[in-house]
Amino acid sequence: MHVLSVNVGRAQPNPWKGLEATGIDKQPVAGPVAVTAPGPKGTGAVGLAGDRVYDVRNHGGTYQAVYAFAREDLDRWAEVFARDLPNGSFGENLTTAGYDVNAALIGERWRIGGPAGPVLEVSCPRIPCVTFAGWLGQEGWMKRFTQDARPGPYLRVVEPGELAAGDVLEVVNRPAHHAVTVSLAFRALTTEPELLPRLLDADALPPEDLAAVRKRLGRDDG
Numbered sequence: 001m002h003v004l005s006v007n008v009g010r011a012q013p014n015p016w017k018g019l020e021a022t023g024i025d026k027q028p029v030a031g032p033v034a035v036t037a038p039g040p041k042g043t044g045a046v047g048l049a050g051d052r053v054y055d056v057r058n059h060g061g062t063y064q065a066v067y068a069f070a071r072e073d074l075d076r077w078a079e080v081f082a083r084d085l086p087n088g089s090f091g092e093n094l095t096t097a098g099y100d101v102n103a104a105l106i107g108e109r110w111r112i113g114g115p116a117g118p119v120l121e122v123s124c125p126r127i128p129c130v131t132f133a134g135w136l137g138q139e140g141w142m143k144r145f146t147q148d149a150r151p152g153p154y155l156r157v158v159e160p161g162e163l164a165a166g167d168v169l170e171v172v173n174r175p176a177h178h179a180v181t182v183s184l185a186f187r188a189l190t191t192e193p194e195l196l197p198r199l200l201d202a203d204a205l206p207p208e209d210l211a212a213v214r215k216r217l218g219r220d221d222g
Contacts, residue, residue, distance in 0.1 A: 002168050005028040016135075019024060031161035035047050066156060074087070102153075109171070110122075110147060113163060122204070123206055124205055
C-alpha cells in the first residue's frame with residue numbers, strides 16, 4: 001500500500017459554480033510536500049502546502065484537509081470513458097495504490113512515509129458537485145459517480161509531516177466500535193437514507209455531518 005503521487009491544485013476558472021476559480025486541477029509534484037492541519041473551514045486552507053480551495057463554504061478545513069482516490073478506481077473509469085485519466089484527475093491530493101480506500105472505516109488512521117510521516121484520519125466521503133461534473137465533462141457524471149458509491153475519503157491531519165510519491169501507507173488504527181466504511185457513509189448520505197442510523201456510531205465524522213444526520217433522523221438532542 002503506497003502513495004503513487006502527491007497532487008497540488010492549480011487555479012482554474014470555474015464557470016460551473018459561479019466562483020472566481022477552482023482548485024480541482026490537481027497536478028503531481030516532485031519532492032516532499034508539507035502536510036499540516038488547516039484549521040476550520042471558511043478560509044480556503046487545506047492540508048497540503050501550496051494547495052487551496054475556492055468554494056470555502058463547502059470545501060477545505062479540518063475535516064477535508066486531504067482527499068485520497070485510488071489509482072485502481074481511476075483505471076476503471078478510464079476504461080469506461082475510453083480516455084486517459086492521469087493521477088490527480090479527480091481532484092485528489094493523494095493517488096494511492098494497493099489499498100481499497102473506500103473500504104476504510106470512518107476514523108481509521110493512516111501513517112504515510114514511515115515513523116516521521118504524517119498521520120491522517122479518514123473523516124468523510126467526498127460528495128460530488130457541479131464543479132466536479134463540469135471538470136470531467138462526462139454526461140450524467142454526478143449520477144454515475146453517486147451510483148458507483150466509491151467516492152474516496154477526505155482525511156484530517158492528526159500529526160503533521162511531509163508526503164512524497166512512493167511513500168508507504170500504513171493503517172495504524174482501525175475503529176472497533178463500528179463498521180461504517182467510506183462507501184457505506186456515502187450511500188447513507190446520498191442514495192440509501194435507511195443507512196443513516198448507522199452513521200451515529202461513526203463519531204469521527206465531521207460534527208456538522210453528524211448534526212445533519214441527527215436532524216434528518218429527528219434526534220436533534222443528540
